Amino acid sequence: MELKPIPIDSHPTQPPARGEVLSSHVPEVARVLRNTYALLSLTLLFSAAVATTGMVLKLPAPGLLLTLGGYFGLLFVVYRFKDSGWAIPAVFALTGFMGYTLGPLLAKMAGLPGGAQVIAMALGATGATFLALSAWVLATKRDFSFMGGFLFAGMVIALLGGLGAIFFQVPALGLAVSAMVALLSAALILYETSRIVNGGESNYVLATVGLYVSIFNLFTSLLSLFGLGGGDD
Template sequence: MSSATTSRLPVAGAGAAGLPAERRRVLRNTYALLSMTLLFSAAVAGLGVAFQWPAPGILLTLVGYFGLLFAVHKLRNSGWALPAVFALTGFMGYTLGPLLARSLSLPGGAQVVMLALGATGVTFLAMSAWALSSKRDFSAMGGFLFAGMVIALLAGLAAVFLQIPALGLAVSAMVALLSAGLILFETSRIVHGGETNYVMATVGLYVSLFNLFTSLLSLFGFGGSQE
């Protein structure tokens, strides 16, 4: 996910010239840290594919994700913030490895992964450019997007436990749309001074990109899985 996306991150920041110095600094630091976490996460995922690491399971995934996310939040203003961010993104890279391996094993799997990667990068660029160039403040979307993600999480768990593929596909489409909205929301918060901690801004954007990529991977891979 990182190679196509991170190489374009500075382009999105090109529209930030008119921002106050403090907001430009937060945006610059956010994109720099986001680039590094994406590369690190992609490296961990690549190792998972190469060494065929087993999937952690839904319970360990949820505990690890929310536990590390809580740790990042608590440590966001300390010297341990960066190690916590890399622990979180590394863990998410580990959970991505088995999904990538499964996608690559399908007919046309490599093309599906590249398509999902490209669509994620284009969406990130479009949403970031919109937030940077528009004078609108999109932070009011936060409540709607959060509620949508809670509903998507519950529906996704139902799809897993009840084994309803059609529901899982609908959830993937919903998460992809919500993730695009969250990229717009998170970038807008930085631009308008609503988020001044680049660590938390990075985590917000990373999680949105991760969810967008995995959702698109599921959607694009659905056709291949039916062959």
């Protein structure tokens, strides 16, 4: 199940013009970028460790209701404490929980013929996509803030479509949703990175969560597509 938090803008008092970063915002942007990528690296490693532990211990899948409840509940906690010292523990709780939900999916995929290769392909494609898109935005400083409403609407449609595929047992719909989410996740990486670069996001905790969830969604979507639905739960 692909999930995406509702974007919450944290604009500075006087945001820069589209596609430009005012000189007075450059130090702040550099600080947010540095802290975001540092925290993102740590959360990805932590999430991967939790997922690997789940695979080794063969932990059961949490189920749809627990997954949705845990995700949105922890996401609420992150936003509630985004400006306090509890923000970092909340982020690790959220990413650790998402790693836990990923463990059974990876275990199932690894048990299929060629499953290890599928996981490696999805992981490599996710990493290459994230690095390429991030590098492009950092180099060009393009502003993709105009995409926010479209991307949010697309993710809502994808979430409803994914629920429909689960309840009505339609594998073809599930694959179509995975393809849609993969494209939306790539676009969200552009959107979220451009917001940081252009001074539209000054809270590195929220920036980290946004990028992490986009990467998570991209990986699980590619896993389903490369596995021809084998990892579609």
